[in-house]
Each structure stands twice: as C-alpha cells, then as structure tokens.
Amino acid sequence: MFASMVPMTEAATERPLGFPAELWAEMSEEHRAACTSAQALIQAFGTKRTVALRSVSRRAGLATDEALEGLRVLDGMDLVRIQPGERGPIVTLVALPDEHVRIIGPDGSVRWVFIARPLDAPELEPHELN
Numbered sequence: 022m023f024a025s026m027v028p029m030t031e032a033a034t035e036r037p038l039g040f041p042a043e044l045w046a047e048m049s050e051e052h053r054a055a056c057t058s059a060q061a062l063i064q065a066f067g068t069k070r071t072v073a074l075r076s077v078s079r080r081a082g083l084a085t086d087e088a089l090e091g092l093r094v095l096d097g098m099d100l101v102r103i104q105p106g107e108r109g110p111i112v113t114l115v116a117l118p119d120e121h122v123r124i125i126g127p128d129g130s131v132r133w134v135f136i137a138r139p140l141d142a143p144e145l146e147p148h149e150l151n
C-alpha cells in the first residue's frame with residue numbers, strides 16, 4: 022500500500038514534495054502554491070494509483086484551477102501519467118517525490134537534482150544496468 026509511503030510531516034506541509042528550505046525560499050509564491058496543491062493531490066490519491074482528476078481534486082479540497090496547477094507540477098516532475106477519460110482527465114501516480122540533492126556544477130553554480138521513487142520497479146535488461 023503506497024499511501025503509507027508518503028508521510029505528511031510538518032516539513033512536508035511547509036515545504037511540499039521534499040523541497041529543501043534553501044530551494045523553497047527561492048521559489049515564487051505562485052510556484053509554492055502550485056507545489057502545495059501538488060502535495061495535496063498526492064495525499065488525496067489514498068490507496069488508489071489511478072483516479073479521475075475531478076475525484077482527486079475534490080478529495081484534496083482543491084478548486085479546479087488549484088488542482089490543475091498542482092497537476093502541472095506533478096506532470097513536470099514526471100510523477101504522474103495523464104490520460105483522457107470519458108468525464109475528464111484520468112491521473113495515474115507513477116512515482117513519489119523522494120529528495121532534492123544539491124550539487125555544484127563544473128562552472129561553480131549550484132544545481133538541484135530531483136530524485137523520485139517509482140512505484141513500480143522499471144524493467145531493465147542486464148546490459149542496461151551500470
């Protein structure tokens with residue numbers, strides 16, 4: 022049951038999706054709101070992995086525009102797959118946010134690498150492993 026793999030800690034409510042404080046502080050208020058909506062959508066999946074957008078946004082207590090902004094964040098992070106449905110988009114949760122890793126690039130600039138935990142292990146051939 023994957024819902025238990027998404028703990029709602031105090032930090033998660035303040036900085037959703039595993040964003041570290043340093044990165045969260047650099048975000049615009051609009052992007053923070055979208056990330057907060059994205060976290061609410063993840064929590065609203067409950068024990069299901071595939072849900073109609075209308076249902077998951079209702080469970081999350083989000084208005085349509087808030088749900089769409091959150092969905093845009095989740096899609097941009099490759100955490101969901103979106104498909105058309107008879108009564109609106111169907112959203113499948115494919116990965117959970119894990120952490121953001123701070124790295125220093127060759128040019129000395131700070132960059133962040135986002136790590137997501139897939140809900141299904143990828144099928145790889147032995148020669149594709151490193």
